[in-house]
Amino acid sequence: MVRVVPLFLAICVLIASPTVARAEQFGITANPDKRFAVDGLAVGGLVAPQSSAYRAYKCRASENYPGFTRCVRHESKALRGEKVDVTTSILHSADGVVAYINQSIKPAHFSVRDIEQELSRLSGRFEVSPQIKKLTDGPGGVMALIATWNDIQLQPLSRSDLNVLAHGGAPHAGILVDLLGDFHRSARMNLPVYKVAGGKGFVWAASFDQQGTGNLRFFAMDPYLLEAHAPPSPPVAATEPKEPIPGASTQRPEARESTGTGFFVSEGFAVTNAHVVEGCSTAQVTPSLSRQEAASVVARDTANDLALLKTAGKTNIPASLRSGVRVGESVSVFGFPLSGILATGGNFTTGTVAAAAGLGDDTRYLQITAPVQPGNSGGPLLDQDGNVVGVVVAKLNVLRVAQATDDIAQNVNFAIKASLLANFLDANGVPYSVGSPSKTHLDAPEVAARAKTMSLFIRCSP
Incomplete structure (x- = not known):
């Protein structure tokens, strides 16, 4: 993909070089599968917090994933005389295991041939054709697609979660992806928003107007790692819905002031x-x-x-x-x-x-x-x-x-x-x-x- 591939920035020095023993301690391999990587950082690998590449990110405790750290880096790049914004984000556990790495590019430029070449390149990496969801005539003539490889599954959000998004909220339903590259807008337009589930995989999502200008997002993740490395849930909740009593009436109690x-x-x-x-x-x-x-x-x-x-x-x-x-x-x-x-x-x-x-x-x-x-x-x-x-x-x-x-x-x-x-x-x-x-x-x-x-x-x- 001629106009997009040069933006795949190299941050390989972010990866730690764990010994086999240290890797096995965390239940991962010392050499994670580099197919599930963005810019050299692979899902299942370890970050190196003391590296200069890691310090270039702004990192803080994740508000959506307790026990995980979210790191974000914003860069402006000049490509063929045009300024583009590149945002890279990482989600890693307290013990440094990478569960998700994402990169977004705005604006990105596409032609049909560009997209075909990039999908072909990625399919060659995974040795399988992608699962594709398309939007051929979206609002304002926007076209879009989401391509997934390997064990990733896209689950449509519930109507209640879409309603939260439509009103500007965050449903905390997990890692999300949509066709427009804007969850709130998609929900307001009654377009699907998906939760990423399943197993380790790769996602490539692009939306573009009739002039070929739009947004690009691609990420690798393993939903299992988000669960495996999360801290255990506390035995007592601060606020907890009442559980139904077996044999009791299912009639809702009368609403009160x-x-x-x-x-x-x-x-x-x-x-x-x-x-x-x-x-x-x-x-x-x-x-x-x-x-x-x-x-x-x-x-x-x-x-x-x-x-x-x-x-x-x-x-x-x-x-x-x-x-x-x-x-x-x-x-x-x-x-x-x-x-x-x-x-x-x-x-x-x-x-x-x-x-x-x-x-x-x-x-x-x-x-x-x-x-x-x-x-x-x-x-x-x-x-x-x-x-x-x-x-x-x-x-x-x-x-x-x-x-x-x-x-x-x-x-x-x-x-x-x-x-x-x-x-x-x-x-x-x-x-x-x-x-x-x-x-x-x-x-x-x-x-x-x-x-x-x-x-x-x-x-x-x-």
């Missing part, structure tokens, strides 16, 4: 947990004790338990979001727990960030010691400057912990990180303010006053 907390992020927009407004036919918000307003749910991300509300009334002072809160920082929670029992003006509690991840090292969450109760869900988690660093979401089920450990867990609660909230707002085109830590912090009463100003009580009726 629910309450929770939310907070303003910009003029006319507030956020809360998705579970707070689940099944709402009408929602009432109370920004202050003097007024009550109707609100509409305009977006929900059930995978990350976030929801966006639109209000018609005047917005109180909105929150400023801050990412990067550290373990040990003092934090506080404001909300309206145990409605009808505790004070109607809201409750303010304090604690610290106990861990930078939730149960099972789920990096979407913070573990906090600030006490929370039913009704705190969706409320703000604030730092000492009054910035929102998270959204309160759950508390540990202490009864189940006691059954499993013969001990009572204390002050183990969780909040969704502000970085995920920012992504959710970005996906829905909602502006927000960004805060930063200061050297002179606010007194606790000042933080409480700011929290009360931005927060609102939510009542959801079925």
Whole structure:
């Protein structure tokens, strides 16, 4: 493929050279199959964290795959007088085993002959013809195809997961691929989005307009490695759906009114947990004790338990979001727990960030010691400057912990990180303010006053 192949960048020095004994310790071979490689880095091989090539990537704990590290490198390349953006991403386990390596090129240029030659070249590598999914007349005349080799399987996402994508959310359904190169757009256009499953394989996906200009993505992965090297699931979940009791009626219980907390992020927009407004036919918000307003749910991300509300009334002072809160920082929670029992003006509690991840090292969450109760869900988690660093979401089920450990867990609660909230707002085109830590912090009463100003009580009726 004349105009695409030169962009296959060499990063072979990223691969470690493990001894046979070290490789066998991780259940892999010392010489992984180089057919399942991108730019020399093969699935099942080991990364070399001390190499200069690895340090060229920005690496952080994966928010979608607990126990894995996601590394990304962005480059701009000049090809025949045109600037192209090349993004390479790697997903490797804590012990360095590569499970997925992906490269995307924008813009890429194709002709039918280019595509035929590249598919033929890859088929020669795997000694088998690919499985192909095509789009011959997409929106705006776009043409596209996805070709897969070996044991890769493409499973269409469920309607509920597509709905999450269509509303700008992330269903956390695994590694995804689509024909347009844009999951959210594909879902909105009622085009299929696929979860990559099965065994080790290679995927090549391209979309292009009538002038032959479009996007190219290709990756190698082994879904089995994502499961084999993931940390074990914890025996007790923070929030867990009730299991059906054998012999019990399958009739759904009568829907009841629910309450929770939310907070303003910009003029006319507030956020809360998705579970707070689940099944709402009408929602009432109370920004202050003097007024009550109707609100509409305009977006929900059930995978990350976030929801966006639109209000018609005047917005109180909105929150400023801050990412990067550290373990040990003092934090506080404001909300309206145990409605009808505790004070109607809201409750303010304090604690610290106990861990930078939730149960099972789920990096979407913070573990906090600030006490929370039913009704705190969706409320703000604030730092000492009054910035929102998270959204309160759950508390540990202490009864189940006691059954499993013969001990009572204390002050183990969780909040969704502000970085995920920012992504959710970005996906829905909602502006927000960004805060930063200061050297002179606010007194606790000042933080409480700011929290009360931005927060609102939510009542959801079925």
